[in-house]
Amino acid sequence: MSHAHPELGAPPELGPDALRVVPLGGLGDIGRNMTVFEHAGRLMIVDVGVLFPEDAQPGVDLILPDFDLVRGRLDAIEAIVLTHAHEDHIGAVPYLLRERQGIPIYGSRLTLALLESKLREHRIKATTHEVVEGEVVKAGPFSLEFVAVNHSIPDALAVFIETAAGTVLHTGDFKLDQLPLDGRITDLRAFARLGERGVDLFMVDSTNAEVRGFVASERDLEPALDRVFNNARGRIVVASFASHIHRIQQIIDVAHRHHRKIAFFGRSMVRNMGVASDLGYLEIPGGILVSSEQLSELPDDEVVLICTGSQGEPMAALSRIANNDHQIKVGPGDTVVLASSLIPGNENAVSRVINGLTRLGAKVVHKGNAMVHVSGHAAAGELLYCYNIVRPRNVMPIHGEPRHLKANAELALATGVPADRIVLTLDGGVVDLVGGVAKVTGAVPCGYVYVDGVSVGDLTEASLKDRRVLGSEGFITCFVVVDSVEGKVTAGPEIQARGFVEDESAFDDVLPKIRDAVEDQLRHGNTDQYALQQVVRRVLGRWVNDQHRRRPMIVPVVVEA
C-alpha cells in the first residue's frame, strides 16, 4: 500500500496515455467531496461539496474545496457529475458556478431538483442534464455510465468513467440495503458487469469501513417506530435530516396507520418535502398533512410534528422546543424521537436537547435506546462484497478521515487486492493511472477555503487562531495618547477588557505602571509608535500573568495627538 501525503512535490506533466485523478476534498475529512479527473487535456469533476466546520474553526459558516487547480482551466471542464444531493456533495456548486456559470452538470432527477432549489437561493442558473441509471453519456474524452446505488437520500448514483487511458468506478456515497423502501437496490449486477469489462481504479466510500458487519435495512426501523406510536398518549415530535426522504416516508406511513395528522417544521424540511412530493419521491396520503395552525387545533394524540434539528443545532426547531422557546410546547406525556445519526462533534449539543426535553417531562427516543436510525454508508461486510464482485485492478479509498481510509484499504487487501495496488492518499494527492497501474505522482495545494459571512476565502488560519485565543482567554486593549514633544502621556492609559474580568477597576494597579513606562521611553527620546506599543504590551502582559495566571490577547494602541 503506497501511503502518500500531499507533502509531495508538483506532479509531472500528464501524458496522453494517462488518466489523472485528484481529490480536492473528502480524503482526510468526511465532507467537501470533490474529485477532478483529467485526460487528454480535458477535465471532469465528480461532486462539489462543502465541509461543515468543527470546534477548531469557530464562527466559520462553511468550508469549500480549493478550486485553484481548475481555476485557470475552467473552459476545459466537460462536466460536473453529482452523485447525490447531500450538502457535502453539492453544497459548493454555487461557488464553482460563480467562476463559470455554464459548466454542464449531470445528475439524477431528485439530485438536480434539490440542487436547483439551492441555486435559486444563490440566484444562479445552471446548465443541467438529467440522467438515469444505465444511461451512458459522452463528455469530451470521458464516457460516463451511471449506476443505481442506495444511500440515505433517494436517487443516488455511482459513476463508471471510461477513457482511452483506463476506467474508474466511483461509488459516491452508498450502502447495500437489499430491501430498500423504494425497491431501488444498489446495482451489483452492473458492478459485476463493469468488473468483467475491467475496472482499473475502484474509488470506494470509506465512511463505515471501520464498522463490522452489515447495516440494517431502513425497513427494520418500522417495529421501533410502531412501538413508539403504540405507547404514545400525547404529541409525537420526530426530528430527522431534511434530506432523508425515506425516513420521513416511514414516519408518515406509521402516522397514517395510527390515525395521526402530520405537519412539517423547519425551512429545509418544508422545502425538501415539497420538492420530493412534487416529483413523486414522497407519498403523502390525502388529508394527512396539516398546517402548523391546523395542528394546534387538534388533540395531542392525533398529531405528529416532523422537524429539523436532530443534531442539536441551536437555532433549529427541536433545540428551541427543548428550550421551551418555540410555538410548539412539549411536556409530560409527549414523545420526541431523534430518528437520525449523531454526527461526531455534536454529542454535547444533542445531549443538551435530550436533557432539555427530559426536564420538560417528555419521553425521548433516540438511537441510543431504540432502533430508530440506520446508517447510509456500507459497513465492512458490504464493502467486501463489492471488492469481490468488482475485482478491481487498483483501489482508492475515498470519503473518510485517515482512519476510515486505512480501514477500507485493509478490507481491499483482505479480498486479495495487492498492497501496491491500493492507493492511500489524502486531499491534494495526485493519482495517475497509466498502463493499468495507479500511483501517487505528486500533490497540489488544497487548503480549506472558508465562507464567513459574505467573504469567501478571505478568512485566514491566523484569524482563526486569534478567534481560538479570544474564545478561551478574552482580550485587553490599552489606549495611550502621547505628546512626544512634551514627553508626556496626554490621555489614557484607557483599558477595555472583554471575556476576561468584569470589573475594570481590576486594572487600577497597572495603569500608573503603563503610564510611567511609556513616559520613561519618551524621556529617553523613544517615540516610535510600534516600540511604545511593545512597551505597553510587555508591562500589561507581565502584570496579567503575575496577577491572574492568564494569557488574554493584548492589543496596545499608542497614538500621537
Place this chain on the structure above:
Amino acid sequence: MSHAHPELGAPPELGPDALRVVPLGGLGDIGRNMTVFEHAGRLMIVDVGVLFPEDAQPGVDLILPDFDLVRGRLDAIEAIVLTHAHEDHIGAVPYLLRERQGIPIYGSRLTLALLESKLREHRIKATTHEVVEGEVVKAGPFSLEFVAVNHSIPDALAVFIETAAGTVLHTGDFKLDQLPLDGRITDLRAFARLGERGVDLFMVDSTNAEVRGFVASERDLEPALDRVFNNARGRIVVASFASHIHRIQQIIDVAHRHHRKIAFFGRSMVRNMGVASDLGYLEIPGGILVSSEQLSELPDDEVVLICTGSQGEPMAALSRIANNDHQIKVGPGDTVVLASSLIPGNENAVSRVINGLTRLGAKVVHKGNAMVHVSGHAAAGELLYCYNIVRPRNVMPIHGEPRHLKANAELALATGVPADRIVLTLDGGVVDLVGGVAKVTGAVPCGYVYVDGVSVGDLTEASLKDRRVLGSEGFITCFVVVDSVEGKVTAGPEIQARGFVEDESAFDDVLPKIRDAVEDQLRHGNTDQYALQQVVRRVLGRWVNDQHRRRPMIVPVVVEA
C-alpha cells in the same frame, strides 16, 4: 415521581425530626459531586468534586460547587466523606479546605493517599481519618458505616448514614463487577443487611442507567489485550486514565507475559502509579519498570509505553506523539491502544489523535474496534439488583444529567418503588426526610463557580458569553481622540481587529464615516464620551453588517486629549 427543579423557593426551617439532603453538584451534570446532609443543626458532606468545562465554558480550568450553603456554617461541618479518589469527587476539596482547614475528612487508604498528593500541590494540610469497609464512625449526630463497592478506581466506598431522623444509603460511583481483579466485590450482603434494617433514602449512581444489561468484568479485557500483544511486532503504546489502577495492572501483567518492559509517561500517571505501588494497590514485577531513557535503548518489540492522553487532551503525551511532537516516535509496525472510555464532548479530539497516529502508520486499537474498555458504572441490569436487594423506602437518583436521573427513576419504579417515593431533583434541590418520607421542600442557589487561572468565582456568565462571541466573531476596536472645544477629531479613528479580517486596509472606507459622524456630534455640542462611543459603535456596526454580514464585538473608545 416528584420532579422538582431549583426554581423553587427557599426551604422551610429544619425540624429536629428531619434529615435534610442538599445536592450541590452531580444532579444535572456528570461531575462536581457534592451532597450536604443536615440534621440537628450539624452538617456532613459526601464528596467535594469538580466538573470539567465543556465548549459552552471556553477557557475555564475547572468548575466548583457553590459553597455558599455551608460558608456561614463551616464550624457545623462534622465530616467530609470521600467515596473514592476521582477528581469529580475530590477535586474541590482544596478549595473548601481553604475556607476551614481542619474539617475532618474520612476515606479509604487509597482515596486519602491520592487526596494528600493533590493537597501537597496546593500546599494544604488536611485532617484525615482512614476508614475501611465495615467500619462505623460517629460524626456528631451522624453515624457512618462504610461499604465496599467496586468502580474504575480501587478502594471505593458507599456510605450508610444513620441519624435519629432516618437512614440513607449513598452508593458513590459503583458497579457490580462479580470477578474484580482485586477480589473486592461490591458488598451486596451489606446492602441486604442494611435494607433489612431499613434504608429510608437510597441515593443511587445514575451514570449508566440508560445502558441496558450489565457491564462486563474488567477481567474480560484480557483476551483483547493478549491479541494486541500477540500481533504487535513493534512498540506498544497504551493510553488510559492515570487513576485506573486495575486497567494499568492488566497492561503490566500482559506486558510481563509477553516479555516486554514498561515505562510510564505523563505527570499524573507517574505520580499515581508511584502512590499505588507504594501502598500495594499495584504490583509491578521486579525489573520490568524502566525509565524513559532506558526504554529508548531497548528494541521496539520489547517495550510498552503507558501514558495519559486517552481523551485527546492536546498537551498530554498521546496527542503530542500523534502530532509527531514528542520524544517518543511511533510509525509503521507500532500499535497504540486507547484503553479508556470516550467522554462525551471529546470525540473530535480523540478522532484527531487516532487520525494522526494512523497517518504516522501506527495501528490504533480502541473501544470502537476491540474490547479494550469496560465502564466503571453499574448499568440498568445491575441497578435493578440493587433496588431489589435494598428495597428502599425512598429513592433519589444522583450522579447524572437529567436524562440519566430519569432513566434511573424508571428502574426504581419498575422494581416497585412507588412513584411518589422517587425524588427527581437537580443541583440545589432541598430534600427533607421526615417520618420516612422524602420530599423536595425548596431550593438553594448552586451556580457554577469557575476557576480561571488564579481566580476562583470571579469569572461571570457575562464574560463567558463575551468569550463565545469573541471566539466565533472576533472583535473590532475603534479609538478616537477628540478635542471637544475645537469640535475636532485630533487622532484616529484607529482601528484594530482580531479574528475578523486580516487586512486592516479593509477599514479604509469606514474611517472617514466615523470621523464625520463624531465631528458632526461635536459640532452639535454633544461631547459626552459615552454618547460619542455609541455613535462610533453604530456607524461601524452598520458598515460591518452591510459589508461582511458578520457581527464581531465592537469596542469603541473615545477620549479627550
